[in-house]
Amino acid sequence: MNINSKKDVCPNKAVVLGLGVNGLGVARSLGKNGVQVVGFYQSKDTEIARLSKYVKSIKYVSKDELLHKLLMLGREQSKSVLFCTSDKYIQFVLDNKEKLEKLFCYNWTEVDLYRKIIDKGKYLALIELLNIPHPKTITFFEGGIDLENKINSLQCPCIVKPIIAEKNPIIGFEKNRIIYTKEELVRFVKINSKNLASILIQEIIQHDDNDILYCTGYVDHQGVLKALFSVQKIRQYLPGYGVTSFAVSKKNNEVEKLSRRALNNIGFKGLFDIEFVYDNKNEQYQYIEINPRTHLANSHSTDCGINLPIIAYNDFIGVSNCSEKASNQTENVYWLNFDNDIGSFYRRREDGDIVFIQWLLSILRVRSFAVFDRVDLLPFFFSSWLFLLKALFRVIGR
Template identity: 25%
Template sequence: MNNKAVILGSNYYIGLSTIRCLGEHGIHTVAVDYSTKNTYAADSKYVSEKLVVPHYKEDPAGFIRYLKDYASMQSAPPVLIPCHDNYVEVIDEYLEELRESYLIPQTEKGIYTRLMNKEMLERAAIEKGVAVPETVRVDEEDYLAKVAQTIKYPCLVKPSDSPAFVAKFRRKLFKVYYEQELVEAVEKSRQAGLEVIVQRIIPGFDDHMYTFDAYLNQESKVTHWVTCQKFRQYPINFGASVYTGQKYVPELYEIGAKFLEDMKYKGFAEIEFKKDAETGKFYLIEVNVRITNLNVLLNKAGVNIPYITYRELTGSPVEPYAVKKDTNLVFWYAYEDLLAIKGYLKTKQLTFGQVFKSFFKPKAYAIWDWRDPKPAFSFLSITLGKMFGKNSRG
């Protein structure tokens, strides 16, 4: 295989799992980042090459030029795989230009952005008949009255542009309990130049969160899929997966596959749903259009998304496959899960017995792999460094 795999982002375990998923099949992997600081994924034994590139936000034109120059020196077009939302945004903006040099699943500019932007996603979901939480826009007339009447408190203030919001506030959203808090959250967002919407909280504990993870081929047909159930998140209640299990839920395929196929989507996507604890109805919460946090779990369950992507784009597709049983496997990001457990126990949302029992399931570890241990030791070194005030990334 002459096509290299260029993996964007090596300072997080998503990049690490992507590198491993490809490297274990003998594919030449290129770990790309704008810094050498905290890039523990690049320490994997499966990394064939490392590149330090211009910053995607500070110098996007330089970043794109570097990628194109690199591709021009290769004997075959590399496969481009982003492992962070910010990289996806840049790829979407320069999609036509990058497709001249790289193999990328998506062919239509704007689809990534449409699914990542909360307002655009809500409109697309309603258009396709998929349930989303009731929403009020803050630029509507009498929006405060509408929130009080239709959404009620507490409610969520969510950004249209998640990556920018997280970069600014270090959280995914604001949970507000009364009108004054809502006004303050909206004003804080406005001052940061960020658009927000207000949404109803779908009732149910964190284990009512589910995912539909799928790969769609170049005909926009789902060929591979897995469904999962979250158990713990960090920050608790409105964070990222830290302890999530594979769980076969056919209904999620019925909703998710139709939505993505109707959108003419290509490549990998993960839809997050929440099941209403009172009605049992599934609501679409968000869509991830880059490799998921749960990638290592999907791979262990039999669906290697980076490899499936690579094989299809290089002309030898993998046979379609879906995980239509419960494997009992769980994804575990130990570092943040321990922080989450502290929060769940403190707020009495979980008991010590429930937490203890959960540790005995077979695991897909976010970072640790006995066949490739160096990244875990690098991560430990970085974490200890942060505790003592060193190793922060610019």
């Protein structure tokens, strides 16, 4: 059966955990190809894929409720394919492996590796396995290690990252924190001495947003790289150290070579995205991170001819699909997440990096969107309504 025909409806459903922009892209990529999609969400405001015509959405409040509803769903039908859209859902699935693996298709054999990837505390062990260039990084797990020597080994500026993104006792509302001088770093470590095991600190490679490139793709159960999609970031939010807001499809042989090497070195299987930054000083690409899941901008690859969710789905249910190749991405297709990019624009404008006409002309080139889809408009209308409300409240609050 070729499930890529819109007329076919596959008996194996897909279950998407998380219905934000990431989940919306996954649901559309699957739903447009005849796959029935069930999605789980918590927030009515941010998880706009709950409104997509391709999703049967189910709300949950707690992890226990999510597990209960998943088990009920799994017992009612043939094995569904699980898609995790964030690290917290990967952690949830791995924590409940014994209960879920008999009812759902997932990369259950990769549990230990996935734990190592999503636990930033094991970053040093992971990059040793990856064996690719990377920025100097320190963690604070090792007992008996001289803190002063560790701090002195770093060059500033540097970036502080939480070990677990959802549990960040130091950094507050921002995902990451930038430290610009050695004196500031010493003060930071002293003030937060009780929480150092919750973070890692990494030297910053000076770069512009468009120096960041990433590859996203899928390695099947036999270890064969079925698809690879290369992207150059143009803007991100927050600028410098955030998530993609504006990007373009662009093959890069060096980044693809490093990605293949890293995946082979750790024996990775499943969906992934792996990110690099170009180090102008040393004239090489340096590894930033790898995620064992769908990428936030997964709709971009689908719009460029590489439907990663359907490739993964086919592999899980045993359908051979030879129509997708790693080398056939459409080049120079621009992708936009408007909500994030307007934030990036305002931040960059404050720094004098961009003016309104530059930003406007850039987004006029967009042909791939995070939210807008002319045949699935409700998520776009809802997202636009929320954006206008927030803008109105800001104006009133001035």
